[in-house]
Structures are given as C-alpha cells and as structure tokens.
Amino acid sequence: MIHRLSDLAPSEFGEPLPPGADPKVLRDELVAAAEWVSQYLSELPAGPVSRPMPARQRVRLREAPLDREGMELGRVLDFVQDEIASFPTGNGHPAFFAWVNSPPAPAGVIGEFLASAVNATCGMGENALMDLERGTVRMLAGLAALPDTTGGVLTSGGSLANLLALATARTWFLTRRGSGDGPAYDRDHARLTLYYSAQAHMSVAKAAACIGLPAHRLRPVATDAHDRLDPAALHAAVTADLDAGLLPFCTVTTLGTTATGAVDPLEPVTELCRSTGLWHHADGAWGGLGAAVPALASLYRGIGTVDSLTVDPHKTLSVPVGCGALLVPDSEHLHTAFAHRASYLTAGDGGDALPWLSHATIELTRPGTRALALWATLNHLGRDGVTALIEHYLTLADQLRQRITAHPRLALLPSGPWPVACFRITDPDSGDPDAFHARVADRVRARGLAYLATVAVRDRTVLRACLCNYRTTTDDLDLLISEVLHAADADQPPRRR
Template identity: 85%
Template structure:
C-alpha cells in the first residue's frame, strides 16, 4: 500500500453530497480489501491473529442487523452471551458457577480482572472508600511473570498502580513464572509494609507459548490473601486438549481467567472474555445505578453492564462466538487446537533438519522460535531483523522477530486453520532465501518458492 493511498484514507474530507450506497462495496474492494494485515493467509506466522471462521462472519452480519445492546435491558442476545460464557467456562475447566462477560479482547479482560481484584481486596480489608482506601491503595502491589503480555502492565496503570509497585517475576529456564521467585518477592514486600493483592499467571506466553504453573501460585495467593488471575488470552482453553490438560491442573481454582475466542477459536476480531468463578465479584466492582436504567422485574438477572465498564455493548460478540462454537462442537474445538499443535511440531522438525537454522526451546502452545547461523561471525540479531523484513516484503510468507532471553530471534506462530505443511515448507524457503541475500544474488532456481496451491 503506497504512502499516497494511506494518506488518502486519513485525509479525505466529507463531500457535501452523499453517494450511492453501492459505492461502499466499490470502496472496500478498491481501497480496503487489497490491503489487510495478512493474517487470513495460511502462510502468515507473525502474531496470534487467526483468520475469521465463516460461521462467525455470517453471525456478525446478522447481529449487526438485529442491533441490540448487550449491556442494558433484556434481549435474546444478552441471554445468549450468558450461555456462551458458560460454554467457554466448561471448555476451560472452570466451575459451573462461573459467569463473566465478553470483551473486545484480552487487554480489556485483563483490565476488568485487575479492577475486580482491587475492589475485592480492599473491600475485604474494610478499605473500600475514604481515607482507608487512599492509604491502602497507595500500597497495592501486583505480581506477574516477566514473560507476561504487556496488557497486564497497561491494565495496572489504568487502575492507578505506578510502575514501582509492579513486580515482573523472573521466569525459569522454560519461560514459566518461577514460584520460588514469586514467593520471595511477596515476602519481601510484606516485610516492607506493602500490600500484595494480585498475581497474574500466563497460559500461553506470547513469545514462546509457555504455561505458568497454576497450583503453586494459587496456594501462595490463598495463604497471603491475594487474587489469582490467569491470562489465558491465547492458551486459556488448554484444559480441553488431552495433550495439554496436565499443565492445567488447578485451573478451576483461579479467581479469574482471560480467554480470547478471536485467537484460539477464529471468531472474528473483537471477541475476548473474562471468566470469573464467582461472578458477584464483577458486580461488586462495576454495578452502578441510575434512575433511567432499572430492571423491569424484581427477580431479573443482573444486566451485563453491571459486570463491566461498558454500558453499550455489541451483540456481535455473543452471536459470532455462539455460531462458531455451535459449528465446531466440543470435539471441533479440540481438533482446531490440535491442528495447530501438530503443525508446530512439524515446523520444529523442519527447522531442526536445516543445518543453518537453530531451534530454540518453546511451547507447549504452537510457536517455534529459531535463529539463523550468522556468516563470518556477523551480528545475528541484525541478521534476524533483516531476514524478517525481507520475508515480509516479498509477500509470500510472513513472520516476525521476538526477544527471547535477551536475544532477538525469529518467531513463527501457528493459529490458522487453513495452514498446511506446504505453508511450512514455504516459510522455511523464504527465510533461507532472505538470509542468502546477505551473500550473493540467488540463482533462478533458488529464487522460486515451492509450489503452493
């Protein structure tokens, strides 16, 4: 997409007269559709950004036509959202009591979780308001793995926690939060008069796909009076997969869990979820009353706006998620995740088979981190950045770089239900072709990628 085309989208003024409605289709075909992120392509490996499943696309269109809000009042889509939340909770291995809300994504879900944890913690201490609130809020301290998603620190900032009371806890050799390091950090802060109120574990780290240990963290949280939030935006449904289930022992005891259906389940973008085994915690944190917003029946269920900061909430999330889950069924959800896991294993084998490539430890979620042997002892990190840029620029495949143990390496993520082994071969070819550009022009034979549909 040229700079001129981008500027035209940003700067074009509104005309005085309207245009024919059909022009919308022409505009999208000419100016929008040809320039997507690329995540719909089966050879896109850069981020946890899956393509939309057809069931979700159709459902979003229908939900837009129905055009209700899932925040206030009573309507069918609000009940459907409650139902899809229960479906997600069952897949994740949470108790039957679990409730929650659909969100725009993991960032919003993590924000709601930390805000709920704060309210829960301060209310239990009797410092939910007034001078006691000011005194205790100024000592709240948050813990999370050094491998946690950046949205955790951003959410902490949004609820008023300064960076000097955030504790990125060291990870172990497998990029999982180290319970011993967490215990030491909490003990030191308690001795210093601070108030540890929440620990966030990550189920499927963005960099390497690691899963933090759940049971020892929950045990520490119970003994010290903390909330345990698990950020499973990518890997929150691992308990539904037999190969991953042992890593999720104890998931039913967390206080809240983030899940992103628009990652793991290919629901169209804009569908995350916060699941809470005791949904009353959400109502305590977010329910606000107004004379113009009152439920009609005395025994009516709490509106979903009482469980989040949004009042106007789109029904597209609920219908798109329900349609996708209904189309897949429980076995289809498991098969979808297993498809990515299988491809990741195959990609790792292909990387290992290449003498110029070095596979780095990653997983269990489907990601492969690897490096290229730098020629003549050159700067390997700069080489990786150049290779990633060249692969992206050629447009046949797409991957990105990531920092792992203070090294910039290549990272390929598997989350596309359309990806096949042909796409893995294409990726390897494109990486090696891009690396060859540092030496000499490739031959005509080597410049041609493998046959791809």
C-alpha cells in the first residue's frame, strides 16, 4: 500500500499503455488539479456569478473532432481552466439565488474524488462502498425521522427517485390486486390514476409518463391559500375516480414546493391513502429533512408513516451534484419492483449476504461517488451541523423577506417555511407587469453580480430568490435587492419633463 508520494516508483516496464499514466506524471497532475480546485473555490466569490458563453465556444465544445494522436495528461486541467470553469451555472457563487442548486461542500468534493479512484460499482458485487451506501441511506432516514427499518438507494437526483417511487407504487398496487402480469395487468394498468399537488415538481408528471400513465389520468390537486395540497380536494378527486371505475393507486405530497417552499399536510393524506388503498409518496427533494429542524418539525408530523420519501442531499446538504435518494420504510417493495436475475450476475452465498442494490433500482452499474461524497459531507457536518445548516438558510430567508417588506418599491408574496422569497416590484411603468419582471431578472443575470429566477405564482410572474448556499451572507442579500432595483430602473422609459 502506498502511504507517501515518495513511495511512488516509475514503471518497470517502460511507458504505460494509454489510458494509463506514469505514476510520477499522475502524481504531478493530481497535485496540480488539487491546487487548482482549492484556488478556484476560494476565489469564486470574488468573480461574477456567471458569464455568457460566446457562440463560437459553444460550437467548439459541441463539434470539436477527436484528434488521431492522444494529448498529454496535463492538457485536461488546461482544458477545464480555459474552456469549462469560466462558464458555470453560477450556483457556486454566494449571490446565486435562482434554483435550488447548491455549491459543493468541500468534504463532498474530496469524497467524490477519492471514490472515483476506487471506482467500485454500487450495483453488483459486494464491496465496501455498497455497504457504505446502505449506511448513508440509514443516516438520511434517521434525519428524516423515518423508521429504523428504512432502506433505499441513492440516485442521480429527485427526478430518478420520483420515477423509482412511482414504479414501486404501481407494482405494489397491482400485485396486491393480483394483476401483476398478463391480461389483468393490461386491464388494471389502463385505469390507474395518480394524484399530486398542483404545486408539485414537474418531475412527478414526467415520471408518470415514463411508467405509462397518460396525461388524462393524472390529477393535479388544488392547493389552499398557503400553496399546500388541499386534503378535501384530494378526497373529492379520489372518490370521483373510484365512482367512475378508475383505480387510484398513489398520491404524491410535496415537502418544500419549488415555487414557494410550501409543505403539504402529511397526516390527512396518509389517512386517506390507508382508507382507500393508495401508496403515499412524499417528494422531499428540497424539504425532506425538515423533521431534523425544531422550527419545522411540527409540519412533519406523520412523516414516519409515508410509504416512500425522496430527498436530495445535493440540494439541502451541498453534496456535489448527482446525489439524490429514495427512502422506503419497507425496502422489500423496491426488490419486488426491480429485482431481476441473470446467469452472469450471481450474488455470493455468505451468511450475511444482502440483496445487491441493483435489485432496488433500474441501474446496474452505479457510481460509488454518491455514497462516499454523501458520507463525507454528513460526517463533516454531524447531525447538529445538518440542523444548523438548514437553520442558517431559514435565517437568511427571514432576513431577505424583512428587507423586501421594508422597501417601499418591493412587495413580498406569501411563501412556505422553506427558505425562498417571492416578490414583485410595485411601480413598474409597463403595460405588461409579467414581461417586466422577466426582463428585470434577465438584466440582473446579464450584469453578473447576482442571479435570480422568476416563477409563476397564482398566474403572475414574480421574482424568486432561493437561499441554499452556505457562503451567502447578508451583504449578498443587500446586493441582490440593489441589483433588482437597478434593473428595474433600467427598464423604465425616459420621463418627460
């Protein structure tokens, strides 16, 4: 085992065959890459949030041919520095307020880098990273206040987790009816109906389409004045479909809606699902860990009784992008839905052998980077650190809302408990307020000092600022408001004297 850089020795067999590299060259490039990453992250707040990418560069990245001769290993870092890093999404910057898109936590960066060198798959075969994934799933379940029996899998994000959840719910529902296959499957599948909040993430409807549910059997349920799913409206929709001979099979609640951060009521939805035989999936991609925060815990009563829960550590915890999770209190439901056998994939017969994780998802080859990056981030934070991080975002959101409320030209819209502020400018000299607010957001982004998005709230386009960057300070809040007002003034036509 190599313990020191000096232990690395040149190859005894001459130049290594690509894609291999001489150990000294590899060491030098890894050191250079690590130094660049450290400098890039430390200097990032001082630069613009984002930069427009020149059209010629976009074409070059899309259409560059592969040369006949291979390049030197050092060119990789040069390429990233010159062609990639200068044109990011912007989510690493503390003045980025657009989507729920966090910067990478340092522990996660290190964990992902190390896991890529180990390069174990967390789908088949037994290895340490697969057990580590099982362990991190249990850690997430504990933070989310799910039962100790909870299992699940890490995913690329909330979209895949929601897809797995709906596919699992479908299999569970049809198997219970005795229509898991054959003509009965075709008959019953053609009557399945799905329910979700009208404020649900678009990935829910997309997942439904992927498992074969047409749009006319999807039921976006009305929300109340606080943008939460209305249990009475849900009950009415389910009852009407049962009376029409359809088969309601699953309801999706949202814990932290994208637009306003609302949290759907859990207990009445679960009660309805139990009485009517539906699966209850909670999409907590953003707000799934709210039970760990004392100020939010009351909103999560009943979370332990849901059938499945999506969480996105790359949102709430700043794990590097590509780390979501589906948590299922009874993981056998996942195995029923996804376990498939093949003669070339045979699990060991050890006494403590567990089902491979590929039996709980659609992926066979699965990266171990998710597990180690998540483990490193969670353990760097600790349970108290997770709570403190979320509380930091909640505090920043409250401070931003106070600034908006105090400003005579800004109007704050009601929002849920998660850290987001939706607001409008009160004095637009424009015939189309929605288009005006879209232009303001465009101008803010174009200046590069701050970045925010728009969203439709009650059929109005509003400015939306999300707080999910651990490096954001109150100075960044003041900068955002200043940039919004500057962009609004730039949109005003010249006044006649």
